[in-house]
Amino acid sequence: MKKPHEVSSIVDQIPAGEWSSERAASFEAALEAINHAFGAYSALIAKAEAHGADEAQISQLKAGRESCIRDREALSPDDIAAVAEIRHRYTVLTRRLRSET
Template identity: 40%
Template sequence: MPNSGVSITDQLDPYEWSNEETAAYEAAIEAVNGAVGAYSALIASEEAKPEPDQAVIAEARTAQARLAHEREGLRSTNREQIAEARAGYAQLAREVLGRIA
């Protein structure tokens, strides 16, 4: 497809975000990032062991990739999705951090 010189973002309809939507969306993104970070901590903890469990490390890296994909799917206009993301990913981060011994 030839480049028409027009940015795809120039073709999008305008959307006004409320302050509430903006804050909720940013909090959801931070919750996902917190879960990704928790998996990073799990990986680091496992790698520091004398005999790291490679399955734990592989599982954590797979989860990080899945979370990155899910983060891209968040839509600020979907209030239910954002609310679920904020709660669910924060809980996931706590669970993953609880696995670190």
């Protein structure tokens, strides 16, 4: 049984008989894109807190970071279209967030 803080292995999430290197790499890249956005949000939150930003701005950034968590948990390697969409969306988001730091 996994502990609450443990992250599932990519291999554990792919049903038997449907494994392919390309599919695993796509899923891993999508997860990595989400993780990069999470990190960018964390950097912006730290910067906002250090510079005394208003609570509404900090709350908005934290909500964005929570969206990363929800999307990461909901992403399934079975949904090839969602994997591609998440990878694209989070890559674009990360670029935008990093431009704000």
